[in-house]
Amino acid sequence: METSKSEQSPALSSLYLQDLDEIKRALKRFDANNDGQLSAEELSEVIKTLGSTPSAEEITRMMEEIDTDKDGFVSLDEFAKFCSAGSDNGEGELREAFDMYDINRNGLISSSELHQILTKLGEKCTEQDCVKMITSVDSDGDGFVNFSEFKTMMSQSN
Template sequence: MAKFERILHHFDKDNDGKISPFELQSCMKSIGEELSYEDAMDLVMSIDSNGDGLLELEELVKMLMENEEGEDKELREAFKMYGMDGEDCITAESLMRMLARLGNVVDVEECRSVICRFDLDGDGVISFDEFRLMMMH
């Protein structure tokens, strides 16, 4: 449950314990993803079970768990392609290695910059949950 609370806290800019469409849009923009306010509102409304127009922790958990069940296998396979053997995360080095395999030559500093954009808990690597959120849009 702590990982879901960290995710909620990352999106919840006014610290009210809920994610508004504006907060969702703002957070997505901070990681380089464009999300219109209308799309953010549609996403929130599709998950909002109590009709208040905001996402609470329980609703966020439900959304992430439902997505995990349906997409988990495919996402796990993609995530493993970018990870290092034996590690359950994507590092700058593993990202650089995978991008090189795909024909995109980048240096490790560029990879660190990419990881920083999506590293929600600030540990310097991309966890599967961060990868899942990144891939949602």
């Protein structure tokens, strides 16, 4: 499962991308004008794709936090830092990330839910790939990832 985190946005707090290639692909997918960085408008599209409708104020607040060089854009380096944030943050942020994947809110992530979210994030994977991902972290063998398994997986990937 790939995801990342940020305190200010429930939608973006769900990305936990695991390596630079994944981060580059995610940035490129939303970089509409192909300038190698995200504008506030492009960042807003990222959030909308993840199922949230951010206000202009929320986008401004997120840009202020992510855009550390204050040039008005999110560079690859800033996006990478943003996507890797969370490895030392509390359980609340992990819960937000988990909740994004748990579409039906039953406390479990299914391969179908994982596939839906990864597809929205631009990842090319089959539902069978998602079954394999679930199986790799499913310590109780029920075919789903619960929050405890999710926390273990995230602590290992970070």
